[in-house]
Amino acid sequence: MSSTEEKTYDVVVLGAGSTGENVADVVVRGGLSAVLVEEHLVGGECSYYACMPSKALLRGTEAIAEARAVKGAAAAVTGEQDVAATLERRDAITHGWDDAGQVSWVEGAGIDLVRGSARLDGERTVVVTRPDGGTARLTARHAVAVCTGSEAAVPPVEGLPDVQPWTPREATSAKEAPRRLLVVGGGYVGCEMSFAWHALGSQVTLLQRGERLLTGAEPQAGEAVLASLRDRGVDVRLGADVRAARREDDEVVLTTAEGELRGDEVLVAVGRRARTTDVGVDTVGLEPGRYLDVDDTLQVRGLPWMYGVGDVNGRRLLTHMGKYQARQAGAAIVARARGEEVAVEDWSPHTATADRAATPAVVFTDPQVASVGLTSAQARESGRPHRVVEYPIGSVAGATIFADGYEGTAIAVVDTEREVLLGLTFVGPAVAELLQAATIAVVGEVPIARLWHAVPAYPTVSEIWLRLLEAWRG
Numbered sequence: 001m002s003s004t005e006e007k008t009y010d011v012v013v014l015g016a017g018s019t020g021e022n023v024a025d026v027v028v029r030g031g032l033s034a035v036l037v038e039e040h041l042v043g044g045e046c047s048y049y050a051c052m053p054s055k056a057l058l059r060g061t062e063a064i065a066e067a068r069a070v071k072g073a074a075a076a077v078t079g080e081q082d083v084a085a086t087l088e089r090r091d092a093i094t095h096g097w098d099d100a101g102q103v104s105w106v107e108g109a110g111i112d113l114v115r116g117s118a119r120l121d122g123e124r125t126v127v128v129t130r131p132d133g134g135t136a137r138l139t140a141r142h143a144v145a146v147c148t149g150s151e152a153a154v155p156p157v158e159g160l161p162d163v164q165p166w167t168p169r170e171a172t173s174a175k176e177a178p179r180r181l182l183v184v185g186g187g188y189v190g191c192e193m194s195f196a197w198h199a200l201g202s203q204v205t206l207l208q209r210g211e212r213l214l215t216g217a218e219p220q221a222g223e224a225v226l227a228s229l230r231d232r233g234v235d236v237r238l239g240a241d242v243r244a245a246r247r248e249d250d251e252v253v254l255t256t257a258e259g260e261l262r263g264d265e266v267l268v269a270v271g272r273r274a275r276t277t278d279v280g281v282d283t284v285g286l287e288p289g290r291y292l293d294v295d296d297t298l299q300v301r302g303l304p305w306m307y308g309v310g311d312v313n314g315r316r317l318l319t320h321m322g323k324y325q326a327r328q329a330g331a332a333i334v335a336r337a338r339g340e341e342v343a344v345e346d347w348s349p350h351t352a353t354a355d356r357a358a359t360p361a362v363v364f365t366d367p368q369v370a371s372v373g374l375t376s377a378q379a380r381e382s383g384r385p386h387r388v389v390e391y392p393i394g395s396v397a398g399a400t401i402f403a404d405g406y407e408g409t410a411i412a413v414v415d416t417e418r419e420v421l422l423g424l425t426f427v428g429p430a431v432a433e434l435l436q437a438a439t440i441a442v443v444g445e446v447p448i449a450r451l452w453h454a455v456p457a458y459p460t461v462s463e464i465w466l467r468l469l470e471a472w473r474g
């Protein structure tokens with residue numbers, strides 16, 4: 001495309017993260033033309049600075065812990081983790097931050113790609129400033145899908161921006177472990193990165209503002225993760241109030257209510273904010289910097305040609321949910337382009353109902369926390385009649401085989417009126433793989449009476465399902 005070229009597509013997608021790629025793929029499969037505009041790496045945060053590198057940093061430690069938890073196998077673990085090799089494996093998993101593989105997938109999928117920074121310029125129009133300074137003007141016949149994601153939020157702490165804190169990007173791509181790492185925020189990123197860098201050699205201090213870690217999860221999850229972090233030597237301070245930050249030579253100094261803390265780096269992991277500041281949303285009457293307000297077909301309210309998909313709408317900041325929304329939004333865009341009816345009811349092919357009712361998530365700490373649907377607190381707030389059932393996972397035969405001294409807990413929230421599951425949380429080693437069965441039970445609203453026929457194979461950890469049913473029956 002020459003620097004002045006103007007081009008029209010059926011669909012223009014801003015941002016080629018995991019969400020944008022999927023929107024483009026679905027609409028092209030539906031017979032529409034699509035272009036993706038990307039200013040950094042095709043594949044987005046997940047591939048290069050989030051899910052993939054963070055899990056790569058954690059996996060070695062997890063594999064060692066699994067072997068150490070089995071008498072006999074433990075004897076084979078005679079050394080320490082090879083930190084350099086773990087970082088090399090992380091680098092291989094991120095393809096050295098080179099997106100050539102994803103670019104070739106985009107080409108193979110029949111999607112056009114334009115490199116550069118995209119801004120809306122009124123209805124259905126996007127202006128791209130390319131790396132060479134040239135511009136391109138793209139017009140959408142049917143839809144503009146804004147999939148520009150989110151970025152790290154920085155709390156209003158005096159001096160914090162000046163100390164150049166690590167964001168999750170630096171925490172997932174660092175080339176070596178800092179000797180002392182201060183972590184502000186005890187949510188997903190703060191907990192996962194505290195485990196990772198502690199195991200890779202850093203002395204970690206984790207500062208969480210509230211009285212619990214992982215505040216959105218069942219309290220048992222935060223308690224188990226807290227105990228495990230402290231047990232392995234991470235200094236976790238709850239109720240921490242970071243008031244100021246400064247650099248002194250090579251040190252970062254944080255001032256808290258309890259005094260000063262010193263580190264070599266500070267990771268700020270206090271949540272995200274929408275990447276809508278420089279996307280030209282003001283040219284279509286929206287306020288920059290806010291999450292896009294969308295309906296269940298991911299259409300921006302009041303702007304029927306515009307969709308906000310993935311992190312940028314703030315509904316569920318998870319890769320798999322962004323991709324799910326992309327499938328639903330893509331199907332809605334195709335249907336509307338064909339003049340077909342779009343089904344707006346729950347669980348239709350065009351709506352992202354699971355965002356509200358059945359979002360699965362895993363925190364990859366040790367223990368892992370795997371959850372779907374409502375927690376007990378959310379069930380309480382919803383006012384639905386429900387009962388909470390809890391059972392220790394360590395007492396099922398499969399867990400005894402899996403690891404000596406397995407500790408974990410399963411919590412089921414049951415709708416007492418309809419006798420279906422509203423939500424499940426598993427806390428324990430390797431519980432991530434229990435989650436899809438739970439997601440199917442919640443999404444399918446499988447009656448408890450039928451779940452008795454879903455017999456878990458013996459001796460697997462899935463036997464926890466049977467124990468939960470027995471606990472429910474009493």
Ligand SMILES: Cc1cc2nc3c(=O)[nH]c(=O)nc-3n(C[C@H](O)[C@H](O)[C@H](O)COP(=O)(O)OP(=O)(O)OC[C@H]3O[C@@H](n4cnc5c(N)ncnc54)[C@H](O)[C@@H]3O)c2cc1C
Pocket residue numbers: 014015016017018019020037038039040041042043044045046049050051052054055116117118119147148149150168172189275278279309310311312316317318319320321322
């Ligand atoms: C440390 C960390 C670990 C995580 N781990 C997990 C995990 O294990 N599992 C999970 O499900 N989720 C995880 N997440 C969340 C996950 O990374 C996000 O939910 C996901 O990446 C969102 O995808 P997206 O495509 O919506 O946005 P992004 O991946 O942010 O993609 C947006 C794209 O838009 C581009 N862009 C932005 N503005 C413009 C513009 N103006 N012009 C052109 N291009 C633009 C960006 O460069 C980017 O490539 C993690 C997040 C973090 C921070």
Ligand SMILES: NC(=O)c1ccc[n+]([C@@H]2O[C@H](COP(=O)([O-])OP(=O)(O)OC[C@H]3O[C@@H](n4cnc5c(N)ncnc54)[C@H](O)[C@@H]3O)[C@@H](O)[C@H]2O)c1
Pocket residue numbers: 155184185186187188189190192207208209210213214215240241242269270271272316317318361362363364
């Ligand atoms: N495994 C995964 O799926 C995974 C991993 C990482 C991130 N994510 C996604 O990314 C999102 C962002 O993660 P995150 O950890 O940045 O946010 P988060 O919302 O999970 O946690 C932020 C935490 O920071 C605390 N906090 C806020 N302000 C603070 C302050 N000034 N001082 C100290 N603590 C403060 C909050 O109480 C909260 O517990 C997550 O919500 C999740 O959706 C997912």
